[in-house]
Amino acid sequence: xxxxxxxxxxxxxxxxxxxxxxxxxxxxLETCFTADAAAYFKGGNYEFTLNGWTELETFYRRSIxxxxxxxxxxxxxxxxxxxxxxxxIWYLTDTFINLKDNTTLRGTALYTDDYTCVDGxxxxxxxxxxxxxxxxxxxxxxxxxxxxxxxx
Numbered sequence: 001x002x003x004x005x006x007x008x009x010x011x012x013x014x015x016x017x018x019x020x021x022x023x024x025x026x027x028x029l030e031t032c033f034t035a036d037a038a039a040y041f042k043g044g045n046y047e048f049t050l051n052g053w054t055e056l057e058t059f060y061r062r063s064i065x066x067x068x069x070x071x072x073x074x075x076x077x078x079x080x081x082x083x084x085x086x087x088x089i090w091y092l093t094d095t096f097i098n099l100k101d102n103t104t105l106r107g108t109a110l111y112t113d114d115y116t117c118v119d120g121x122x123x124x125x126x127x128x129x130x131x132x133x134x135x136x137x138x139x140x141x142x143x144x145x146x147x148x149x150x151x152x
Contacts, residue, residue, distance in 0.1 A: 003081040010079050010115055013122050018072045024064045024150045033124045040128035066150045070096035084117040107134035
């Protein structure tokens with residue numbers, strides 16, 4: 001039988017992850033992970049692994065700034081719960097604006113996550129994505145950012 005409560009709580013966890021990521025809320029983002037969490041990210045011209053919250057936080061703080069920000073949409077979750085652990089596959093669609101390089105990246109990826117329930121609260125133990133599609137283009141002079149999620 002499906003554990004619908006756990007599935008819903010994991011969906012809410014991933015929603016918070018994306019919201020905290022896109023608003024550079026690093027304290028909130030930390031609450032989404034176990035202390036020993038790991039991450040693996042593979043894109044068109046990068047591939048790396050991070051181990052533990054300290055490495056994750058350093059990566060997120062360098063990646064999401066007032067000059068580098070975006071929107072990450074996770075959808076179509078496939079979540080399997082086994083007692084106090086779970087796995088999830090999410091489809092990612094994102095747009096990332098880099099004002100330092102004056103580029104915009106658009107892409108899709110498949111996230112694969114491992115979750116664990118710690119003291120009744122679901123946390124991300126491991127997260128990873130592998131890009132399915134990625135394109136980067138220069139931003140034209142006519143493009144203006146009129147609202148920035150990080151500078152609010």
